[in-house]
Amino acid sequence: MKEIGMLISQLEGFSEPSLKLEQYETDGSAINFFLSKAFSDINGRSVVDLGAGTGFISFACALAGANFVLGVELDKKAVQIALKNLRELKELGYTLSVNFVVSDIRYFSSRKKFDLCVMNPPFGIQKKFSDRLFLKKAFELADVVWTFLSVDSEPFVKAFCSENRFEVSKVFKTKIHVRKKFYFHKRKIDFIDVDLYRLQKIQT
Numbered sequence: 001m002k003e004i005g006m007l008i009s010q011l012e013g014f015s016e017p018s019l020k021l022e023q024y025e026t027d028g029s030a031i032n033f034f035l036s037k038a039f040s041d042i043n044g045r046s047v048v049d050l051g052a053g054t055g056f057i058s059f060a061c062a063l064a065g066a067n068f069v070l071g072v073e074l075d076k077k078a079v080q081i082a083l084k085n086l087r088e089l090k091e092l093g094y095t096l097s098v099n100f101v102v103s104d105i106r107y108f109s110s111r112k113k114f115d116l117c118v119m120n121p122p123f124g125i126q127k128k129f130s131d132r133l134f135l136k137k138a139f140e141l142a143d144v145v146w147t148f149l150s151v152d153s154e155p156f157v158k159a160f161c162s163e164n165r166f167e168v169s170k171v172f173k174t175k176i177h178v179r180k181k182f183y184f185h186k187r188k189i190d191f192i193d194v195d196l197y198r199l200q201k202i203q204t
Helices: 001-008 028-042 058-062 078-090 130-141 156-162
Strands: 046-050 068-073 098-100 115-120 144-149 166-179 190-199
Touching: 001 028, 001 058, 028 058, 028 115, 028 144, 028 166, 028 190, 046 058, 046 130, 058 068, 058 078, 058 098, 058 115, 068 078, 078 098, 115 130, 130 144, 130 156, 130 190, 156 166, 156 190
Parallel strands: 046 068, 046 115, 068 098, 115 144
Antiparallel strands: 144 190, 166 190
């Protein structure tokens, strides 16, 4: 798995990151940690990546053996970069079943459910409740969800899951490395504490 994170970290990130959309890349170390926990849910499955950005988590899932990955992203420029990254991976010899669609996640729908939804969504810092919008959509699209969320968010996540007939099956503490992108960043790299969740639909 370490090779996947290293490969992903060499891909192109956001050219013009949006503060409003809380656009940060998911770094290679965080991706390796995610894959080490979620591999059995990814391998051989269909995956939707909400807020896919430039495709880092989408490509990681494909490299970890997902049958098909669809990245959903609002930012057209980010999708253009994701498609460029996909071409570069294919030129390196990787055969990946990955596609991207430009869409606001609120209006995205699928005729068939995916096996898995993955995401590193906005945490609701810049736009209140944006994390709830992503969780709600994830619950519509798949019965299993892996997501990064803000640190110590477990009480909220458990309550929100319960309201939507989901439950927290696993939660892990980790960090995301955030490179200096916005005016309020004081250091070249910050280490942000986050929670990584596995959420699943309650079977009746």
